[in-house]
Amino acid sequence: MIRRDRLERAHKCVAGEALLSAGQSQRQVAGALGVARSTWQDWQQGVSHQAVPVALAAFVATPEGVRWLQRIVVAAQFVITLRGGAGVRMVCEFLELSGLSAFVAASYGTQQALNVALEETVVAVSGEQRNTLSVGMAPRQVTVCEDETFHPAICLVALEVVSGFIFLEQYAENRSAATWSQALGTALAGLPIEVIQGVSDEAKALRRHIQGDCDAHHSPDLFHGQQEVSKATSLHLARQLKQAESHVAAAQASWEAERAAELAYWRQPRRPRGRPPGFAQRIQAAVEELTRAEAEREQAQTRQCEARTLIRALGELYSPLFIANWPSAAHRGSCPALRGGLEATASACRCRGSAHPRARASCQGTASDHPIPCHRGLFLRHGAD
C-alpha cells in the first residue's frame, strides 16, 4: 500500500481539481495524478464533520492549509509541553476543544510520538546552532554561576551570568568537584570560552571545582551569606521576642488578677469585710512589672527589625560602590562598611549584653571570610545611597 503524506495529497488534490474543471473525467484525472480512481474519489469526499465549517475543511485540504495545520499543532506542542510545563494530554485536549481534532489525530499515542519528535528536533537544531555560532567566535572570558538541584536525582546547572546562556544542565551520579569539572569541560568543548570566575554557594566541591580545577576566582554568593547570618540570628531573636511576649502576658494577668481581687473585696458586704489588704501597692507593683515587660518586648521587636534591616543592608554594602577607603599597596583589606554591618547585626542579636554564640560566630565568621579589598579611586565618590 502506498502511503502519501498530507502535503502530497493536498498538492494532488489541487492539481486534480484543476483538471476536473478543465472538463476531464475522474478516470483521466486519476490517471494523470497516478492514483487509483477510488483513491481520488476518497480524497474528494474530504472531511465530513458536522462541527467543521466547509470553507475551513476546504482550506485545510490545500497545501497552505496543511502547512498552517502543522504550524498550529507544533506550536501547541511547543508551548504547552516545553514552555508551559504541561503534558501531552493537554495538547490532546486543546485539539479536541479547538475542533482541530477533525483534521489532526488527537489521541495520546499520536501526539506523544509527535512530542518525542519535537524534543529530538529541538535538541538537534540547538546543537547545530551552537556549533554554527561558535565558528569564528572571538575568545571570551566568562563568569559562570553554578548550583545543584534535586528531582531527587542530582541535576547540575551552570550558566553564564551576563547572557544567561545555560552551559550545563544534566543529571549526575554525584556532585563532587571531579564530576562538576568533567561535566563543565564537556559542556564547553569546542567553545573559545575561558571561565575566569564562578559564583556559587560555599559548597566545598563547588569551591574546589572553581578554584582548583578551573583555576578561576570563586565569588561568594550574597544570598547564601545573608541566609547564614539570618539562620544564626533569627531564631535567637524570635525566641527573645516570644519570651518577652510571655512576660507581658504574665504581667497582664497578674495586674488583672489584682484588680479583680480588689473589686471582689469591695463588693463584699461591710461585715465581716475586715481591714482591706494593700491593694494599691499590689496593683502599683503589677503595673510596674507590666510596664517593664512591655518595654522588654518593644526592645526585642526593635532588635528583630534592626537585624532584618541590617541583613538586608548587607546587600547594599557588598558592592564596589561602597568601597570608601583602601589599604594602599596590596589591594587587600577589609571593607569597613561591610564589617561594620556584620558587627551591627551581631550586636543586634545581643540580649542584655550577651550574644548567642552561634549568631556571634556566624557574623564574625562572615566578616573575616569575606575580606573586601579596596582600590583607590574606583567608585569612591559615587555611593548609591
Add this chain to the structure above:
Amino acid sequence: MAFFFATVQTKIDALDLSPELHQVVIEQLIPAIYLERVATRSTRAESRHRLRALSTSMLEPLRQAAHPLQQLDPTARACIEQVAGECADLFQRSSSAVEGRNGQLSLHHHDRHRLGDRKLAALTAVHNFHIRRVDGTTAAERLFGRTHTPLFEQVLKRMPLPPPPRQRRTPQLKRFSPLSLAA
C-alpha cells in the same frame, strides 16, 4: 572583590590611556555602566529610577563635546566603552540566575513527575535559543554576539506533518440488555 579590582585594573591598563582618561574610565564610566546594569535588574521602580538618574548624571559630563573622551576617534571610544562594560559585568555576587532556573526545573519536574535526559536537553535548548529578553535577544545571541535563525522556525521545517484522524465508521451501538430474548 580583590579579583574584581585587580582584573579591572589590568583591563584598563591594557587600553594604554592617558592618566586623565584612565581616571575618568575608572571613576565615572565603569561605575555609571555598573549602576545602569543594576538599575535594569532592579525590581522596584523607585530604586530603578534613582540608580538610572545617578548613572545618567555620571555619564552626562562624558557626553559633552569638549570632554577628552569625545576627542577620541569613534573606534577607540567604542573599544573603551566595550572594555568598561566588561569591567562592569565582572562584579557578580548573585546566584539568583541559577536559583531561578532551578525553580523553573522544579516546576517542570513537579508537573511531569520525572524529567528525562531528552526533555531536559530540550528545555535547555528552549532557554538558550528561544526565550527572548525585553531587548529581543536570546541567551545564545547575547553569548555569541551574533543573531541566529529562530529555533521554532527551524524546528517547524523538520517536524513531520501531523497525522490525520482515523476515519471513524458509523458506530453501531450495542446496548447491553441481559433480559432481551434471543433472536
